[in-house]
Amino acid sequence: MAGEFKLEDVLPWGRNRAEYQAFFDLGNLASDVKMxxxxxxxxxxxxxMTASGYQVVSADPIYQFSADDIAGRVQHTRTKMLAGLRAAQDRFVFTWHKSIERHDEIRMAAMHRFLGDFEAGKDEARYEAAALPNLPFADGAFDIALCSHFLFLYSNHLDATEHTACIEEMMRASTEARIFPLLDLDGKSSRHVDPVRRALEKRGFESALQRVNYEFQKGGHTMLRVMKP
Ligand SMILES: C[S@@+](CC[C@H](N)C(=O)[O-])C[C@H]1O[C@@H](n2cnc3c(N)ncnc32)[C@H](O)[C@@H]1O
Structure with a gap:
């Protein structure tokens, strides 16, 4: 995680609200919950979520770049993702997206929606350029901190100690953390889940695995919840 964050190092790829609600079991959310x-x-x-009256702040180092730069990088990612999906279709479940083509349409629609909101959202402090494990938010500023498709997915990029530090930082800023999926990029259960849960327990946090109503990577149907006792 150390060093300068460069756009060419990441594959930005965005999911939509319906997917997030399924990943994180957010069905019955009160509108005053701070996420x-x-x-x-x-x-x-x-x-x-903002268009529906919810309060969400998003944090990602990619927000230091312009909408045009991010859009260019998304197109690069799209080419790689389409090739990867076609080469390894048997590792994915198409119940939700139906087909590779529909999956691509859903992804691109999500990213156009993000790009259309980005400038206004920056002005409203809804998009903050920030990288785990250092968040620029006050202790307890949020009720729930989410992390989709970064922690555990990038198990070869971050070790267990770095994962623990990232989750501790999410728990500093929030009452609860939810992370999905718990598989790595090869579609295997992340080797970091058990050691990270043990490390979090030693630091006084509780954690639980919760099966959710979403599966795209085969076997990727479980989120990790971390709570303060
Ligand atoms: C695959 S995308 C997931 C985007 C979104 N959460 C979703 O599921 O649709 C992974 C994101 O992790 C971001 N990232 C990389 N290093 C990070 C760090 N140290 N802290 C926070 N985000 C980071 C990248 O910029 C990228 O946007």
């Missing part, structure tokens, strides 16, 4: 979306990238969660 922090960490590693939020070009997801449309913030744009869609």
């Amino acid at each position: 922090l979306d960490c590693a939020s990238g070009p997801s449309s969660f913030n744009a869609e």
Whole structure:
């Protein structure tokens, strides 16, 4: 995680509100809940939730770049993702997206929604350029901190100690943290889940695995919840 954050190092790829609600079991959310979306990238969660009156702040180092730069990087990611999906279709479940083509349409719609909201959202302090494990938010500023498709997915980029530090930082800024999925980029259960849960327990946090109503990577149907006792 050390060093300068460069746009060419990341593959920004964004999911939408319906997907986030399924990943994190957010079905019955009170409208005054304050949410922090960490590693939020070009997801449309913030744009869609804000339009419905919810309070979401998104934090990602990618927000230091312009909308045009992010859009260019999304196109690069799209080419790689389409090729990857076609080469490894058997590792994915298409119940939600139906087909590779529909999946691509849903992703691009989410990212256009994000791009259309980005400038206004920056002005409203809804998109903050920030990288875990250092968030620029006050202790307890949020009720729930989310992290979709970054922690555990990038198990070869961050070790267990770095994962623990990121989650501790989410728990400093928030009452609860929810992380999805718990598989790595090869579609295997992340080797960091158990050691990170043990480390969090030693630091006084409780954690639980919760099966959710979403599966795209085969076996990727579980989120981690971290709570203060
Ligand atoms: C695959 S995208 C996921 C985007 C979004 N959460 C979603 O699921 O649609 C991963 C994101 O992690 C961000 N990222 C990389 N390093 C990070 C860090 N140290 N802290 C927070 N976000 C980071 C990248 O910029 C990228 O936008």
